[in-house]
Amino acid sequence: MSLAAQGTVRTAALPAVRSASYGVLGLAAAVGLWEAYKAIAPENGVLVGENRVLPRTTDLAMPHVWDMVQRLGEPVSSMAGADALWRVVADAVGVSLRVAAAGWVAGTVIGLLLALLMARSRLAEWGLLPWIVLSQTVPLIAFAPMVRSWGSRIEIGTWEWPPWMSVALIASYLAFFPVAVGALRGLQASDRIHTELMHTYDAGWWATLRRVRLPASVPYLLPALRLGAAGAVVGTVVAEVSIVYPDGIGRMLITYAGQASGDPEKAWAPIFGAVVLGLLAAGFIGLIGLLLRNYRRGEAL
Numbered sequence: 001m002s003l004a005a006q007g008t009v010r011t012a013a014l015p016a017v018r019s020a021s022y023g024v025l026g027l028a029a030a031v032g033l034w035e036a037y038k039a040i041a042p043e044n045g046v047l048v049g050e051n052r053v054l055p056r057t058t059d060l061a062m063p064h065v066w067d068m069v070q071r072l073g074e075p076v077s078s079m080a081g082a083d084a085l086w087r088v089v090a091d092a093v094g095v096s097l098r099v100a101a102a103g104w105v106a107g108t109v110i111g112l113l114l115a116l117l118m119a120r121s122r123l124a125e126w127g128l129l130p131w132i133v134l135s136q137t138v139p140l141i142a143f144a145p146m147v148r149s150w151g152s153r154i155e156i157g158t159w160e161w162p163p164w165m166s167v168a169l170i171a172s173y174l175a176f177f178p179v180a181v182g183a184l185r186g187l188q189a190s191d192r193i194h195t196e197l198m199h200t201y202d203a204g205w206w207a208t209l210r211r212v213r214l215p216a217s218v219p220y221l222l223p224a225l226r227l228g229a230a231g232a233v234v235g236t237v238v239a240e241v242s243i244v245y246p247d248g249i250g251r252m253l254i255t256y257a258g259q260a261s262g263d264p265e266k267a268w269a270p271i272f273g274a275v276v277l278g279l280l281a282a283g284f285i286g287l288i289g290l291l292l293r294n295y296r297r298g299e300a301l
Contacts (some may be wrong), residue, residue: 074165103171182224
């Protein structure tokens with residue numbers, strides 16, 4: 001490899017290394033603050049009058065970080081042959097990740113199609129955009145059980161609607177909105193001089209879309225994809241709780257929280273799993289950003 005190529009690789013890798021370093025420092029700071037508060041604050045927490053404004057510091061309310069990490073390597077229960085807690089949590093994260101990915105893909109496709117339609121027709125934008133915004137005002141906790149009820153009635157021959165599809169549908173419901181709005185803004189952000197130049201070449205709308213509008217939309221689309229991925233993860237976790245889907249990390253959060261009085265460290269394990277789920281989703285969007293790095297100048301954060 002030439003020296004110039006090596007320099008290019010190093011330059012491209014610097015932002016990733018810097019981001020990873022900040023992430024490690026942030027994690028160390030969070031652990032330090034947790035342990036410092038536990039060591040300094042009173043066991044009953046910080047009270048203002050009769051109101052507790054900061055949590056208790058007992059081992060039941062705030063276990064030590066090293067105790068929570070150690071608990072991950074222990075059996076999930078006292079039953080003979082029980083799997084390690086980390087493995088059970090990892091399996092639940094894998095289930096939720098697949099469901100969230102399905103919801104994110106569906107939401108992204110729907111959002112992009114809506115953005116293309118609104119960018120193509122101003123009348124479609126005027127008619128659809130208010131309803132797209134209004135759709136996000138529906139309470140998700142109330143909406144999820146209805147989706148599960150509707151899905152349970154769908155039967156096509158011998159095929160029945162599986163519960164995970166209800167969760168994925170709710171995840172896509174939260175994912176499509178930022179993608180639709182962000183992609184629309186990006187498609188409308190191309191320089192007028194470039195679109196007029198395409199018109200002088202007698203290029204059609206689709207040719208202009210492919211060569212001008214889509215490349216110009218990347219700085220707006222990537223943040224929208226990040227928000228869509230975050231929405232898909234949140235929607236998956238909330239839907240798993242709302243429709244009592246037993247295999248994902250959402251239901252595990254509720255189940256283990258009910259066991260916190262006897263095993264407080266165990267209750268934090270699915271919380272760590274949910275954090276990992278979010279990091280995996282963010283990391284995937286980061287990979288997409290690397291593939292589109294040539295179009296990211298002036299990215300709208």
